[in-house]
Amino acid sequence: MDNKDSEAEIHPLKTEDVKAQENHENSVERRIVSKQSSQLSRLSRWRTAAFFISLFLCLIIVFAFSFIIPCPERPVSERTWFRNYDNAVAYQFLAIEDVNEDKVQDVVFAFKAGNGSSTFNGSCLDEGLPSPCAFVAAVSGTNGRALWERPVAEEVEWLQCGIKQLGGAEAPGCLVVGKPVSLTAVDPRTGEVQWRQSSDFGANYTVLTPVSVIPDVDSDGVQDLILFIATGDKIKTFIHSGKNGKQIGSAGSLNMDGKARYIRLNLDSSSYFLFYTENSLYAYSLKDLYSAATGMEIKLPSLEQDPQWEKNIDRTTHRLSLLSSGDIRYLAKIPGQSRENILVVKSEMATLINAQNLQTLWTLNVSRVVSEPLLGYYKPDVLGIVLESEIGPNRKKVMIVESGSGAVQWDLKLNSRAESPGPATLSTADHRSTFLIWGEYQVAGNETSSRAPLQKLYLFHPSYTNVLLELRNSTDQIIAFNAMLFERSRHACYVLLRGPQASEEPGSVSLMKRKLKEDVSESRVIWLSQVAVDSEQYIRDRLYRMRFHSR
DSSP: OHHHHHHHHHOHHHHHHHHHHHHHHHHHHHHHHHHHHHHHHHHHHHHHHHHHHHHHHHHHHHHIIIIISOOOOOOOOOSEEEEEEEEEEEEEEEEEEOSSSSSSOEEEEEEEESBOOTTTOOBGGGGTOOSSEEEEEEEOTTTOOEEEEEEEESEEEEEEEEETTGGGOSSOEEEEEEETTEEEEEOTTTOOEEEEEEOOOOSSOEEEEEEEEEOOSSSSSSOEEEEEEEETTEEEEEEEOTTTOOBOSOOEEEEOSSOOEEEEEEOSSOEEEEEEOSSOEEEEEHHHHHHHHHSOOOOOGGGOOOHHHHHTBOTTTOBBOSSOSOOEEEEEEEEOSSSEEEEEEESSEEEEEOTTTOOEEEEEEOOOBOSOOEEEEEETTEEEEEEEEEEETTEEEEEEEETTTOOEEEEEEEEOOTTOOOOEEEEBTTSOEEEEEEEBOOOTTOOOOSSOOOEEEEEEOTTSTTEEEEEEEEOSOEEEEEEEEEETTEEEEEEEEESOBTTSOOEEEEEEEEEHHHHHHTOEEEESSSOOOSOHHHHHHHHHTOOBOOO
């Protein structure tokens, strides 16, 4: 301390400079701190403002969606609805389409009457047709309300919906093949006619169904249609534009040895049409059919021919040497690992053919199959085939066959009418299927053959292999039957079209949609064996809660 005092006495000016420098440094530090504090304070205010602005915007969005912007209303579907037409007859067509775009499937069907329903007051004379005439109608799947009705022809030979690009429209359309010969494209959303064309199919003809859609061959940007018309032992081939219905080229002719039906098989880069009669099987490539109808060659990726198939087709008769001749009842396409396989159902056996190398995969003894083979899932994700075969007068056997091996997974014997509807399947969330079967079950030993069998609808699910649910008993004549999920993965229903057929006297025609759960809750439980695993009410409740899945 003494040294500092003496230093200050010796150098007084130096001490004052040091103090001044220290004061200046302190002042600078204070200004820097003050400036930093000001910046931090300003940044904090901006952060606070941004937070409250974000919070305010979030509240506005929540408020808008909660109170201002209305949520889309989910259509409330009635559990059961009916649509009745008096003094009418019905055709065997039921198409399930979302006509009014409310995400619920609707029903398109055809009937013949003098006038339409009172909702539209349409008449045959409005379209220049004699009365009575054929109407095509669309009915809402939610409540059975008529969406539209349209007189289309004197008679309906065939009705097919879900045809993409028909008439050049974005939505799939419906094609009506009428008598006298006419092709009519209808917009299923409005019922308006997109185009109508007359054609000369000849006398006493039959349309082979379904109508097939082929690639665009007239370069108008729209897929085209190919129709097969049977007259005696000949089949005429007609190609029509999907855009305006005009015929492309002239009619080709195919020779068959009897009444024929057909299926279409899509291979990797080619399409083949398989025509089958009682005794023979014929194969034509799409390229051959196009050349026969137009007299021209065209190069399109999908008009190629498969070398393996061409080796097995007789170039003169177009017979396909798959199997020995016999009573061929049905051909069906069965999905395989890489290609669709071919199921050949004959009078005494069913055979699955590999479509790639045309070799036999398996053979099953089955007699007189009475309905078209149907696909379903008995085991999770293992495709099965439903076959119904006649085993005696008014008796049939229902079998579920594994498609990969041909092994019978489940079978049931029922009394059955000749005109009973075929079976139907619905995919469930457990990767299996619910099977809907028509007939009359009787306990072994109590069969009675003195009366005509009743028409009862049964439900079977593989989770209970020894249980049937009897859903309903119908005494009316059933013209058409179908089961469908009316909404994606939910709303399982079946549709019944009942009344006189087109060849009978007019009467009352009824279209009904019924929610499957309603019948399950009121069903009668039938034990196929004496072993009762659970109570009947528990089984009803479990199958009532069963969830469905749109594959």
